Structures are given as structure tokens and as C-alpha cells.
Amino acid sequence: MACPAAALLLPLLLGFLAPARATDPYAFFDWDVSYVTRSPLGVPQKVIAINKEFPGPVVNVTTNYNVAVNVLNSLDEPLLITWDGIQQRKNCWQDGVLGTNCPIPPGWNWTYNFQVKDQIGSFFYFPPLSMQRAAGGFGGITVNNRAVISVPFDTPDGDIRLFIGDWYKKNHTDLRKMLDDGKELGMPDGVLMNGKGPYRYNDSLVPAGIEYETIDVEPGKTYRFRVHNVGISTSLNLRIQGHNMAMVETEGSYTMKQNFTNLDIHVGQSYSFLVTMDQNASSDYYIVASARFVNESLWTRVTGVAILHYSNSKGKASGPLPDPPNDEYDKTFSMNQARSIRMNVTTGAARPNPQGSFHYGQINVTQVYKLRNMPPVTINGKKRTTLNGISYSPPATPLRLADLYDKKEVYTLDFPTMPSDGPPVIGSSVINSTYKNFMEIVFQNNDTKVQTYHIDGYAFWVVGNGLR
Ligand SMILES: *[C@@H]1O[C@H](CO)[C@@H](O)[C@H](O)[C@H]1NC(C)=O
Numbered sequence: 001m002a003c004p005a006a007a008l009l010l011p012l013l014l015g016f017l018a019p020a021r022a023t024d025p026y027a028f029f030d031w032d033v034s035y036v037t038r039s040p041l042g043v044p045q046k047v048i049a050i051n052k053e054f055p056g057p058v059v060n061v062t063t064n065y066n067v068a069v070n071v072l073n074s075l076d077e078p079l080l081i082t083w084d085g086i087q088q089r090k091n092c093w094q095d096g097v098l099g100t101n102c103p104i105p106p107g108w109n110w111t112y113n114f115q116v117k118d119q120i121g122s123f124f125y126f127p128p129l130s131m132q133r134a135a136g137g138f139g140g141i142t143v144n145n146r147a148v149i150s151v152p153f154d155t156p157d158g159d160i161r162l163f164i165g166d167w168y169k170k171n172h173t174d175l176r177k178m179l180d181d182g183k184e185l186g187m188p189d190g191v192l193m194n195g196k197g198p199y200r201y202n203d204s205l206v207p208a209g210i211e212y213e214t215i216d217v218e219p220g221k222t223y224r225f226r227v228h229n230v231g232i233s234t235s236l237n238l239r240i241q242g243h244n245m246a247m248v249e250t251e252g253s254y255t256m257k258q259n260f261t262n263l264d265i266h267v268g269q270s271y272s273f274l275v276t277m278d279q280n281a282s283s284d285y286y287i288v289a290s291a292r293f294v295n296e297s298l299w300t301r302v303t304g305v306a307i308l309h310y311s312n313s314k315g316k317a318s319g320p321l322p323d324p325p326n327d328e329y330d331k332t333f334s335m336n337q338a339r340s341i342r343m344n345v346t347t348g349a350a351r352p353n354p355q356g357s358f359h360y361g362q363i364n365v366t367q368v369y370k371l372r373n374m375p376p377v378t379i380n381g382k383k384r385t386t387l388n389g390i391s392y393s394p395p396a397t398p399l400r401l402a403d404l405y406d407k408k409e410v411y412t413l414d415f416p417t418m419p420s421d422g423p424p425v426i427g428s429s430v431i432n433s434t435y436k437n438f439m440e441i442v443f444q445n446n447d448t449k450v451q452t453y454h455i456d457g458y459a460f461w462v463v464g465n466g467l468r
Pocket residue numbers: 046171172173174
């Protein structure tokens with residue numbers, strides 16, 4: 001199987017922007033994170049809710065806002081919340097990942113304080129520890145343009161959030177146990193849309209009585225759909241029956257407006273689309289998220305289906321779902337879709353100067369890392385994945401605490417710049433990077449599955465991707 005590789009440029013540039021001014025507005029949130037019982041696929045299970053909401057509430061703020069989120073952990077295990085895509089420029093203690101933040105113990109609360117400095121766009125948060133994301137705990141982050149900077153398209157008539165993601169009927173503690181026992185998770189049981197199971201588009205595939213998502217719209221209006229793949233591992237193809245999806249933004253950058261009839265959205269990715277309700281409403285329309293790069297005849301049960309309902313709709317959606325791309329096992333179509341996305345370099349975003357005024361083609365790269373992941377291996381009886389032969393093990397003393405108390409023995413700074421062919425090992429090996437430098441990272445996927453990386457706390461630009 002061909003092997004997709006992607007190169008990224010990562011600025012290790014934490015200090016080039018003006019420090020936070022006390023005058024930037026504050027937004028405060030109080031969250032109680034707890035289990036609630038839901039049956040998205042017809043089986044009651046405990047899911048992670050925020051203030052009893054699943055998915056959680058949207059953090060709706062504007063460029064440069066200071067955000068304070070007081071998180072009370074009402075679960076029975078430690079919790080972290082990470083803010084995907086939010087750059088931790090001035091305060092790298094607040095990104096909610098193991099090593100820089102200590103987990104919040106059950107029954108305790110902790111207030112995350114961060115600033116959405118020089119950012120715009122659509123992001124999401126999720127609990128990164130212990131497979132908790134398989135139980136929910138996610139929600140949207142919207143960073144609006146400041147009023148003085150125009151958005152490169154007409155103001156939409158409404159804003160619609162869509163979380164899509166694979167889902168297991170087993171709960172996250174059972175899933176975790178499977179991995180710890182050295183087992184594969186296997187095929188998910190379905191795809192949820194906004195925490196709900198599929199519309200019953202086919203009586204033999206979808207059982208009766210499942211609650212599905214309905215998106216209510218007005219004919220003739222244009223809505224901004226903010227879509228996030230919040231799943232565990234499944235790439236999903238998104239399409240809205242009979243409608244064009246005009247992509248305008250991805251993860252904090254406005255893109256050149258481009259129509260898609262369907263788009264592959266990989267785990268962790270976020271996109272904004274403008275969708276105009278320009279059809280005749282002879283019936284409702286399907287919104288579909290179906291699994292990619294899998295044998296579809298086996299995976300037909302793993303399809304998310306929601307309903308787009310015009311206020312003047314004349315009936316229920318029926319008949320077959322709109323077709324997925326006809327390219328089973330050929331990743332070229334998907335790669336070409338990804339390659340066609342271009343940043344709009346003439347529009348302002350967080351700042352009035354255009355996004356393109358930062359000439360990343362002229363950046364002097366000072367460090368290059370080639371990171372190769374391999375198919376999971378069993379080490380000490382557990383399923384583990386490796387990067388350059390190393391499976392990371394978080395040290396008992398978190399990295400930042402080790403730095404604070406100058407405990408050099410806690411971790412090593414010897415992460416290899418190139419893949420090695422040695423036997424896989426477990427280690428607390430960390431990349432040694434230099435403040436204010438730019439790093440180029442080449443990801444090489446030696447597995448047979450699509451991989452996604454969460455480069456926490458940093459901005460990066462994809463400078464190329466391809467098949468080997
Ligand atoms: C998950 O399910 C198992 C039984 O399969 C149960 O023992 C465990 O308490 C459940 N965990 C949660 C968080 O619901």
C-alpha cells in the first residue's frame with residue numbers, strides 16, 4: 001500500500017507578538033464535567049458531558065480574548081481538556097496535555113487561562129487522556145474576527161456546528177482495557193453526528209428508535225457549517241445531498257473559496273463550509289459521513305446520517321444515500337482534495353495585514369525531523385505505536401515540573417531526527433528544539449491506516465504532501 005507522507009513547517013516562535021494587554025476582554029466559563037447516560041446507537045452507555053451537554057458548549061470568543069475556563073472534574077478518573085488549534089504563545093502551562101499540565105483529580109477543579117492571541121477560526125476541545133475522547137467531552141471553539149477586520153465572504157445567515165466521529169458501543173474504560181490487553185479495537189459500531197446516531201435511511205442497517213440529528217434551515221439562506229472530525233481513528237467522507245459545500249476556512253486560516261460535493265475529513269480536522277439552501281425542498285436531504293479507506297461492504301453500518309430540513313420541506317428523506325467517491329483503496333482522490341486547499345493570501349484574518357504577508361517560503365528552517373510511525377506493536381503485553389522506534393511513556397514527574405526543579409534525569413533530550421530500524425523501545429525521549437527557530441517535520445506513515453497528528457500549542461503550515 002502506498003504511504004502518504006506530509007511535511008510541516010513548525011515555527012518555534014513564541015515571542016514575536018506583542019504581549020497580552022490587560023485591556024483585551026475576558027470570557028469566563030464554568031464547566032462541570034460529568035458522566036451522563038445516552039444511547040446514541042441504541043445501547044445505554046455513560047458519555048462525558050459538560051454541564052450535562054453532549055457535545056459540550058461552544059466557546060465563542062473573538063481574536064485576542066482572554067479565556068478562563070473553570071473545569072470541575074466530576075468524573076471518577078483524572079481529566080485534562082486540550083484546546084486543539086489554540087496556540088499557547090504566552091502561557092504553555094495551559095494547553096491541557098500530559099507533561100505540561102497535571103491532570104485534574106476527580107472532585108477537583110482547575111481554571112485554564114489562555115489568550116486566543118492573533119487567532120481566528122473554528123477549533124474544538126477534547127479530553128486527551130485515557131481514551132476519554134471515545135466517550136465525548138468535546139465541543140467547539142469559535143474565534144471570531146474583530147469587528148475592524150472584514151471576513152472574506154458575506155455574513156452567513158446562520159452558524160451550524162457539526163461534530164462527526166466514529167463511535168463504539170463499548171465505553172472508554174473497556175476500550176482502554178482492550179488496548180492494555182494487547183487487543184485491537186476493531187471496527188467501530190457507528191458514526192455519530194452531534195452525539196446522535198444515524199437517521200434510519202435503511203431499515204435493515206439501522207435499528208428503529210435511534211435519535212438522529214436534524215438541522216433546520218430556511219430556503220434561500222446561506223449557513224456556515226463548522227465541521228470537526230472528533231473520532232478516534234476513522235477518516236470520514238462528508239457530503240450533503242444535492243448541495244455544494246463551499247470551503248472557506250480550515251483550522252484558523254481562510255482558504256480560497258472552493259466548492260466540494262464531498263470532502264474527506266480526517267480525525268482532528270476542522271473545516272468551515274458555506275452551504276446555500278438552493279434546492280426545491282421536495283423532501284429533506286441527507287447529511288452523510290461515511291468511513292473511508294475501508295471495505296465498504298463490511299463497513300456499511302458505520303455511516304453517520306443526519307437530516308437537513310428546510311422549513312418548507314415536503315417530506316422525509318428516503319432512498320439511497322448520495323454515493324461516496326468511487327475510489328476504494330485509491331488514496332489519490334483524497335490526497336488531491338487535500339492538495340487543492342489554498343490559503344487566501346490576500347485577506348486579513350486576526351490582523352489587518354493579509355494572511356499571506358508572512359512569507360513562509362522564505363523561512364530559514366533550522367531543524368528537520370523525519371518522524372516515521374509503524375503499525376502498532378506489542379511491548380510488555382500492551383498495544384503501542386512508535387515514532388522513530390520509540391513509544392513515548394510519560395514520566396512520573398511531568399516534563400515542566402522536571403524543568404522547574406532541574407531534574408534532568410526525568411527525561412532524555414535525544415529524540416532521533418531520523419527513523420531507525422532498531423527494535424521498538426519505550427522511552428521518555430523529547431525533541432530538543434530551539435526557541436524562535438523554525439522546524440520542518442516530515443511525517444512518514446509506515447502503517448496501513450491514515451494517521452493524524454495533534455501538534456499541540458503550535459501553528460504550522462502544511463508545505464507538501466504526497467504518496468511514496
Ligand atoms: C464500562 O463498562 C464496564 C462493563 O462493560 C463497567 O464495568 C464500567 O464501569 C463502565 N465504565 C464506565 C465509565 O461507564
